[in-house]
Amino acid sequence: MLCRWLHVGDKPFSEPFFDDTIIRCRSNTGLRPHVASNISMLEEWAAALPAVEPSAFIFHISRCGSTLVSQLLGMNPRHIVLSEVPFIDELLRAPFKEQGFPPFDQLPVLQAALRLYGQKRSGDEERLFIKTDSWHVFFYKTIRALYPDVPFVLLYREPREVMHSHRKKRGMQAVPGVIEPAVFGFEKLAVTDLDAYMAVVIEKYLSTFLEIITNDSNALLVNYNEGMLQVMEKIASFTDLALTEEEHVQMRERCGYHAKYPDQVFAEAAAPEEVPGYLEKSMALYKQVEAVRLQVNTRLTPHNV
Secondary structure (H helix, E strand, C coil): CCCCCCCCCCCCCCCCCCCHHHHHHHHHCCCCCCCCEEEEEEHHHHHCEEEEEEEEEEEEECCCCHHHHHHHHCCCCEEEEECCHHHHHHHHHHCCCCCCCCCCCCHHHHHHHHHHHHHHCCCCCEEEEEEHHHHHHHHHHHHHHCCCCCEEEEEECCCHHHHHHHHHCCHHHHHCCCCHHHHHHHCHHHCHHHHHHHHHHHHHHHHHHCCCCCHCCCCEEEHHHCCCCHHHHHHHHHHCCCCCCCHHHHHHHHHEECCCCCCCCCCCCCCCCCCCCCHHHHHHHHHHHHHHHHHHHHHCCCCCC
16 A cells, blocks of 8 residues: 655645645645655654644534634644545545555554644644544544544534535535445445435434543534634633634634635525424434533533533
8 A cells, every 4th residue: 555745845734625735735846756655654754753742633523614613723823733634534444445455554554644744844833633524433433542632522513504505515425425335334325315315424423422422531512503713712621722812813803704715705594494304313313412512511620621
């Protein structure tokens, strides 16, 4: 299994998605040759690098403000923010690929990859935040095994609103078969209707959130509908991150613009009030998650927000 390398110089991972930064770097590489190495080299090379250890993993159910959260965290130049890194996705999903990959030890390679992405390039970096792909929540036990003390942030939103967003533009997880069914725990793709399929995916996400918050004392539930500034306050408190007044002002201004298109003023039509039958189960799970979040909010400690 080979890894391809790209020279990024001092370019920070500042675009809404990691891939956006890579596209920009590719356009600036000129005639630099493509470099590849065996995946077995990652551990050796990563061990020699000065790197920032993860400060938090941000899990989410998609279309719930996670991109904006990563953008707000990335406004501080001392923060490294990884937003949905394709190579991390490849490593996690490798065992589910039909073609199969040559055997490799997943845990140390994943840890080495995060160390490579979290390397100190300017020397001023202090924190590393990893915003996962939404389906990576199903790998939370793998990530927790590697990082037993790193906070997990669980970001979610009302299922009607998530569905409303996917109807306008479907994500990978919203189309049957694009992500391997086994990743979601599906034995068969019995559902072909796109909305009904996404409803089941949301059910899986929220069920896993309930599992995590029940069994993991270092996890935080945050709801998009609390408002992004309130969400950021909670994440900052939970991860022992002190926000300055200047950062508050910058975040407030940034929240007025689209997360994925930072030059566009944010505007969003409301989701339909009606709850279709296929969303009833996910709405019930959402209410369970909300009940846990509200209960936890009544007995917060300084570390647990």
